Amino acid sequence: MKFPSGSAQDLLKLIGxxxxxxxxxxxxxxxxxxxxxxxxxxxxxxxxxxxxxHCSRSNAQVAHLRENPRALVLFSGPHGYLSPSLVSNPTWVPTWNYAVAAIEVDMTFVEEETRGSVVRLSDAMEAGLADPWTIDRAGPRVGPMLERIVAFRAEVRSVWASFKLGQDETLEALNELISGTSDRALADWMTRFNAERLPQGALAPE
Known part of the structure; x- marks a missing residue:
């Protein structure tokens, strides 16, 4: 079975x-x-x-990417081994489920956005926390820190993604895998990608 590449929103959720x-x-x-x-x-x-x-200016890859900006970005989402011990069918064989993406990009270093890239990334990571950190808290450390790093923008040329999340399983096996695995993040993604087959209400709200 060829597993789906997912929608634009699936890809953004994987990255996010x-x-x-x-x-x-x-x-x-x-x-x-x-x-x-x-x-x-x-x-x-x-x-x-x-x-x-953003990354350290001293990283050897920075000089290389300035000369040759083509790169491949690899994202790995929830993944894991699924044992036959989770399934009642005695002929079921083990498998590995995953959500992954490979994105071909062209890199551009954007020095003027270095501070902004730190702010945007920290804001995204701190979202939902009771007392989110802001860059101003670093005080005098900010200037020297920003001098040691540089922001970049990777323009997307092509995307390959694959979401192997139980779409080829029988409904009985799928339910057993989702309820039996200890990896709840993987279970949530399996539920999400099989929402039309699962009982109404099984898909948790995002």
Whole structure:
């Protein structure tokens, strides 16, 4: 079975819920990679058009990406092994469910947005907290910190995503897997992607 690439909203939820991604590039036949939290930027139609982030200026990959801006960004959402012990069917075999995306991008470093990128990322991560942190709390540390990092915008060229979340399972097996797995984040995504097959009310509100 070919698993769905999901909707624009599925992709944005994956990035929003799991913002830490691998930024991968190649130089002279050797790969370079760095893990970075990224923010999705969308157009008027809600489609992903770019990713905003920042990184250390001293990272060797920065100089490389200034020369050759093409990169691959890898996001991994909830995933996990599902054991036959969760399913009553004795012939059911183990599997691994996942939500992943690979996004080809062109990188542009935007020095003037460095402070803004820190503010936007921290605001997104602090949202919902009782006493959210703001950059002003860092006081005199802000200036030196901003001098050591640089913001970038990764313009989206293409997207490949796959959401393997139990769509090929029988309804009985699906229910057993969702109720039996200890990974509730994975269970929630399985529920979300099988909402039309599951009993009404099974899908939790977002």
């Amino acid at each position: 819920d799991h913002p830490l991604a691998w930024m991968v590039s190649a130089r002279e036949g050797r790969f370079q990679a760095i893990p970075l939290p990224l923010l999705a930027e969308t157009d008027a139609l809600g489609e992903l058009v770019s990713l905003l982030g």
